[in-house]
Amino acid sequence: MRWRSFGRSGLKVTELCLGTMTLAGQADEPTSIAILDAAYEGGIRFLDTADVYPVPMRLETVGRSEELVGRWMAERRNREELILATKAYFPTGPLPFDRGNSRIHLMRACEASLRRLRTDRIDLYLCHGWDPTVPIEETLDTLERLREQGKVLYAAISNVRSHEVAEALVAAARSGVKGFDGLQPRYNLLQREAEESLFPLARRFGLGVMVYNPLAGGVLSGKHRPGSAPAEGTRFTLPEIGEVYRQRYWDERYLQEAWVLKDEASRYGLSLVTAAVAWVLSNPDVSSAIVGASRPEQLADNLKASGMELPEELKKRLDRVWFDLPRRPPDLDRPRLDSWYGE
Template identity: 40%
Template sequence: MEYRRLGRSGLKVSEIAYGNWLTHGSQVEAAAARACVAAALDEGITTFDTADVYALTRAEQVLGEALRGVRRESVEICTKVFWPTGPGANDRGLSRKHIIESAHASLRRLGTDYIDLYQAHRYDHDTPLVETLRAFDDLVRQGKVLYIGVSEWRPEQIAEALQIADRLGLDRIVSNQPQYNMIWRVIEPEVVPLCLREGIGQMVWSPLAQGALTGKYLPAAPPPRGSRATDGQGSGFITNFLADDVLRRVQSLGPLAEEAGLTSAQLAVAWTLQNPAVAAAVVGASRPEQIRENARAAGVRLDPSLLQRIDDVLGDQVVADPAYIPASSTNSTAAARARLAGRDQDGDTVAGGSRQDA
């Protein structure tokens, strides 16, 4: 395993991070979750990513239990706040009330005194940004949070947050967590250049395009039993990556992976790590061997000619239009559903959008 600084902060994270979206407390039993976390630690993975909303708060508890007994200073625990965690009007968003209450609840579930990286899971148009940033800053000053980040924020939202923080002397954002993989590259035109200038690192999720880039899904064939595509909860996130044209091109990536001495999954994860803005690729797993396979992508350097051949194979299936980054809390769900269904908000057709499937 290799480790990278998270942006220009002093925090180092493992190139491969372990995430438990759609797994812990939901698809994976507690014993299997503990086995996956143990395998991650054995591989040198020190960065663990979760969120209060995953499995309706259960995922944080499962991760905390799996890490019990591990030297706290040897791992980086990352979690998030924004999505509803209860029925009340204030059980959601990025108000001071919800941030502070959610942080305390996450600390209890994770069984820790502090969170290494606390992330705004989406942007909240309903709360003044200065209120959100002051609440995060207070948690940092109290020692309950060490660093703050965001997830799926647009470049203008990140830029405004940095301007406010600099003007008021508040703690700065050090990370962004976007979806990013060979097919879904919407952060490249605008988010990545801004973050490189401002010292913000990317901890990317779905480096395997929900599993479509593993090569196990075949065009014009039913998905394998037990895969993300057959799961009632996870299938909606992978559907549009399973278009036959996408899958045919993914099959053509298999020989390129073999040339590099990698599996298709390892090639996909390693591809994300070639971007200098990326600090870590967040992968999930339902079995320890999946973690071990993905961990082999750490430290891999891909030849520029191979990167070009990957682009040539994927061709027009690559989505790089930054318009598909959710604009706000009010339309992000609708936009994401439309995107994953293969249509933009105007109804025009587009491409693109754990377990090993993450």
């Protein structure tokens, strides 16, 4: 498993990161533990979780994924071998200050995550979204205080637009605080909007980039036949968040393209999963790609992508995919503070 620098920070991460939103939810506890073990045995030392996981995100299940990860690290005694990332932003309670990027919420959320994860620090703490109701200066100052207290080592933000990143960079410079060390955008063969402005910003200002949905929610697994309905048990059929993923990826043109690419990858002895993840990792702007699973055996093809150099002709074919597909309306599924809660 290769390690990469997280932007110009001193943080080093494995180029594959295990996403945990299925753990203690879609995957029951024994299966979740097996997934964590498989990732660890495959060389992954970077974990991404969030205080609201598992999905579907509900108030009664807040923190269960973090708790499971915390128990696993305690039982395996491997915390010091891992880079641990978690996130805050979405509602964790019924009160107005139980959400967002305010000082009160981030401070309380960080303490709660530390308890659930059974650790004294969070290596990479992310705002799970941009909060227009809170001055960015307050958010950055709060993250700076958490750094000073040793509870957070590095900070990043997910689901953000380029002009918001620019606003945060300016605010950090004016306030004399560190600001964000990295970004967490969506990025895959089918949706490459991050290349247009987020990646150039990250490159210019030395921000790390950990991308999610490298398999387009499973469309690039190659298991969904064109013209079919989403299979039960996939994230496309989950309550609430399933609708988000259907809007994002369940498009007949995507399904048809994935079906063709599956055959083309097989000519080179590769699964579409391996090819799609390797393609994401071939972008030098990417520090790490978040991969997930609902069963441990699903990780095998993801793990093969680490360190892989795609055959030149296949790489060229994958590079062309996006240009032949229709563009989606911007921010169609941009997360809001009330997302996935039916509020």
